[in-house]
Amino acid sequence: MLDRLRAWLRGSGDGIAPVAIDRQRVEEACGVAEGFVRANWEDLGAYVQGTFEAADQPGAWSAVSRRWLELAADHLGAPYRVEEGKRTVFLTAWERPGGMVKLGDEICADWDRMIKGIARPAWKGKAPIVMIDDQETYHDYIAPYYPEEGVFARSVGVFLNEEMPHVALFSCAATGTMSTLAHELTHGCLARLKLPRWIDEGFAQVAEGAAGARFNPELREVERFRRYWQKHGFEEFWEGESFSRPKSGEASYFLAQVLVRNLLAGYRKQIPALLQAVRRDDGGAAGVREVLGLELEDLVKGIAVGQQQMEDEWSGGQEEWSEDEEDEDEEWRGR
Secondary structure, three states: OHHHHHHHOOOOOOOOOOOOOOHHHHHHOEEEEOOEEEEOHHHHHHHHHHHOOHHHHHHHHHHHHHHHHHHHHHHHOOOOEEEEOOOEEEEEOOOOOHHHHHHHHHHHHHHHHHOOOOOOOOOOOOEEEEEEOOHHHHHHHHHHHOOOOOOOOOOOEEEEOOOOOEEEEEOOHHHOHHHHHHHHHHHHHHHHHOOOHHHHHHHHHHHHHHHOOOOOOOHHHHHHHHHHHHHHOOHHHHHOHHHHOHHHHHHHHHHHHHHHHHHHHHOHHHHHHHHHHOOHHHOOHHHHHHHHOOOHHHHOOOOOOOOOOOHHHOOOOOOOOOHHHHOOOOOOOOO
């Protein structure tokens, strides 16, 4: 399946041409807030747009991002530094981040080619990536991007689609950082398309395979999720609401990956047209109908239909969706 994804996600090696900027102007727009160097992106946006021609602005934004991350590295101290690729610029404390930079460049180049003529990625220039190897510092960094109140899942990575779209990662070696990078960069590359959440999350998870993440669920897990959807239906899944609670979210991320993998297997050539046609407000129904000649219900046939219970119902102890798991009214955000 990953080979198929790479077959039509194969981009050029072209990077973004560098542009000289007023470094002092960037430094004046940056300052330490809540433990991290943060920038006044409104001020820097006025500077870039008022100084550079449109063709030079991606290069200018790349240079601005680099200087911001250099200031952040100075504030955090060694071993933090900046590593720059053809399409990405990283703040990292890794001793050998070359594999991360290469992967980031490949993901961005692949998606840039894939959606060329359809939409632009969210990045203003090279994709900025903040890698923080201390969990407390990481959560302090992303906290201002979340509401003050709410219930949130423990995060290891996030695409922050704010004034300066970028990716933040908790980069401890045990977190599967390369897979998380592929996932979050995909979100950023597809953000302007405003896809239904199930398609957006499905592609982000499939992209994790580029970093070696395997998708090989056990039959027990598949049947557990099948029972969930048989009981609850798919309306909130198509609307994107089911991703925002712990148990329905777990089932939703799983189903989204299954559906996108099925689309890649059966409708590979139609994927670009599908990405252009689907809309978030109807869960992708009109686009799926227009491009594939299918209804959303067709995509989940065999999941919604009841089936004979598996022999012995795993008498050793079958996992069920308990009543406590069904009553979920607290908000939750996964990756």
